[in-house]
Amino acid sequence: MIANLTRNWRLFVNASDNVVVQTNIGKEAIAYVDKYRSYWTQNGGVIVTAGQTLAQTLAGIDQNIQSLYILPDGQQGRGQVKYSFNLNTSYSFNAGILKGFLSAGR
Numbered sequence: 001m002i003a004n005l006t007r008n009w010r011l012f013v014n015a016s017d018n019v020v021v022q023t024n025i026g027k028e029a030i031a032y033v034d035k036y037r038s039y040w041t042q043n044g045g046v047i048v049t050a051g052q053t054l055a056q057t058l059a060g061i062d063q064n065i066q067s068l069y070i071l072p073d074g075q076q077g078r079g080q081v082k083y084s085f086n087l088n089t090s091y092s093f094n095a096g097i098l099k100g101f102l103s104a105g106r
Helices: 027-042 054-070
Strands: 002-004 009-017 047-049 083-092 102-105
Touching: 027 054, 047 054
Parallel strands: none
Antiparallel strands: 002 009, 009 083, 083 102
């Protein structure tokens, strides 16, 4: 809504009810793991880091995919604000020493 309170003074008001969801996230990562899963599973006993096997590493990757991509899919993301309200006002000077100066506040 925009209201002209006086000839030079405007008031701007905005309110919203937002629904922002995450969808189709991590498809490339999931496809990559699925592509090589059989190869990694066949060689699951191979040690890849200090005492950790390929099978254990794959289990960790699967947990990360579950928590980063599958569970949040279709959910509202962190930090997304559902309701918002903005109020802004401005006053323009069109005469005198301040002619052309615009004063804005929030």
